[in-house]
Amino acid sequence: MMLVSLVVLSSLLIPLTGNKYALYLSTKIWILVLYAIAFNVLFGYSGLLSFGHALFFSGSAYTLAILVTRLNFPLALGFVCGIVISALFSIAVGVLSLRHREIHFAMVTLAFSMLFWGIVMKWRDVTGGEDGITGVPRGLPLFWFYYFSLAVVVLSSYFIYRFVKSDLGLILEGIRENETRVQFSGHSILKYRLYAMLVSGTFTGVSGALWALLDRTVTPTISHWTFSAVPVIVTLIGGPQNFLGPAVSTLIYVIVQDIITKYTLYWQFIFGVAILAVVLFFRGGVMGIVENYIDSLMKGGR
Amino acid sequence: MELQAIAFQLIIGLATAMLYWIVSSGLTFTFGVTRILNFAHGAFYMLGAYFTLTFFEVLHNYVVALFLGALCVGLVGALCERTLISQIYHLPIHFQLVLTFGLILIFEDLVRMVWGSVPKMISAQFVGSIPLFGKTLPMFSLYIILAGIAIALLMYLMLSKTYWGLQIRAITSNPEMAMCCGLNPTFLYATAFMFGAFLAGLGGGLTLPISSAAPGMGENIIIYAFIVTVIGGLGSIKGAFISALIIGAVESLGALFVPWLAIALPYIALSAVLLLKPEGIFGEA
């Protein structure tokens, strides 16, 4: 807890440096942190690997952008509507994938997110096709938008934390551990999986709406399945069983990506090799190292 | 007239179906044998297109280039299996997905390094068209239908008429028993992966006459392969073939009757199957 407050407090100072790029990058990190934490409600706590979270992310980003730029909705209303759409998407996908787990669940979520991608690419009049939608207003100068994003991300993360540590979260962990036993404990698997899906999808939507405001542009990249892979990889590197694992590795991911792309065009290649290394050699390692490190820091801080 | 239009559209649908079948055959075959869902199947598909392209530039013979290209992809696949995939058979599926995703990133950048980022084409093949039902059917559609049937035959012969196929079927249905009978799983998994990669490469090379080779070309087609394999039942080759036919028919008829819905139709078919028979048409429960 100490560590978290320390990080949050020190990040309050970033805008005061006056460096626009640093400000943009750190806002982006906060948004992706929420994306990863929301994703991990399904993966780490419920044992469901979604490969389609780009659907919830881009679903809210596109809704916001379309409502605000095409239909002149007020920004705040567009923001809320975007999140609501993500919530609805998550229920729909939840119902369709309810009987699936493991590889099937991953593929079903992947397929539905790609349906949305297909629609985005084809329905040019509304979504702008490949070019996306530009000119989304941010409503706030970047300086204040940073604080707004920070507040939203911290509050959302706190809510998610309370959720996974609640009785409901315990039942979700039970589902991850042993689905049959949860059924024979008198709980409807479907109901709890839908709750997890809803929380995960909705807060992914929150991060997507923030993203649209930060970039002021929405492009199909964020609805493509490769964008769904981001939280999967980040979570796996950071450690899915630790609430903050995904957050820490998101930080590393964005910063390392930013540094590497300065030197080479082939960021993907280096990242791919890093993934292979993690899976082959540091499976327990990177997760273990990060988790132990956080644990010892948290214990030391208490 | 109306009936002829439907018949024509079904032929077009058959061509689409065969394209989906070609892409998903290797994916579902590899999964059936090794239980690895190879995300990098799309990357192998892309490599197939590039290898074929290069062999064609040298040899000026499309069919020979196609086979050499696919063979090279098969070798790349075998190499990946031996060095990487074989290390993760016992791990939970998310490690498999992430590792093969890493392969995609690596292969895409390698392609950019070797061939550049600009899409590349070969000189036109199978141009022209033939009259059918009062319309003209592109030669390419005919060729892809024949190629799809040829691949189905090839798989059938490989699996049911060769000793290798017998061993593959044995290790698929009961790995423990197969190993007790003295089958060599290392060899079989490696060759199964190689065969799957070969099919992916063949798919990439086959589409070269109408579409250009580009980095990332496999990323989208792989989604159709996933839809086809999930509908057919993961690991079922027969299921993949039949579900490819279903999707091809649904798509082509949809384009005729409900064009505005066409893009969503494969997904609607997928939803329907998931709700009615979650394990797929030929899947194990």
Place this chain on the structure above:
Amino acid sequence: MRIFETQNLSRYFDGVKAVDGVSLSFESERITALIGPNGAGKTTFINLCTGLLKPNSGRIFYNNNDITNLPPHKRVLMGISRTFQISNIFPGLTVSQNIKIPLLSGGKGALDELDRLISMFGFEKKADLLASELSHGDQRLLEIAMSLATKPKILFLDEPTAGINPAEKHKILDVIESLKEDEKLTIVIVEHDMDVVFRIAERIVVMNRGKILADGSPDEIRDDEKVREVYLKGVEI
């Protein structure tokens, strides 16, 4: 009073009749042992009763309600609980979390039971251990505690003492006997160990090849020629 009843229950696997037209009823607050050679259909029968499997034909009644098509969790909420042949717990969660999950199905106030169940099974010192760290016998006890946490009226136990050392076995048997007395439970137990069966059962049902071979008091079963022939042959009673 008749609490649970099956009528003509059948379930086939690839044409093999695992359970073949079984009609049985269970009186409340009695312990019935279900015995029979391997493959007799005992576990399949329990799986049908608790909803893990759907029957091909036949009906299941609980307190005169037809529950044939209810999913497992609804049956649990009605008061039908079970344990499994192979320990079926949450290995990565603590002992008290394991018991908490089934308690949560009981609505508000159900958690008050947590301490009582923990002390009833002697888990006070082990409450914060991971379930996977428990001994095999303790895992079986934990599973019984979990199935009790849903406040069942009828409890199906599938080989609760399989693969357990004698000392722990007695502990489990003591618990099962106390359940009938203290919790007014109806118990159906599948068991291979004849010592256990004849110690605790008030009624014994013998199954063979999916059918009921004999049904009666322990004494009747002991003297039944048919049962001796297929099952008890060579086993000392």
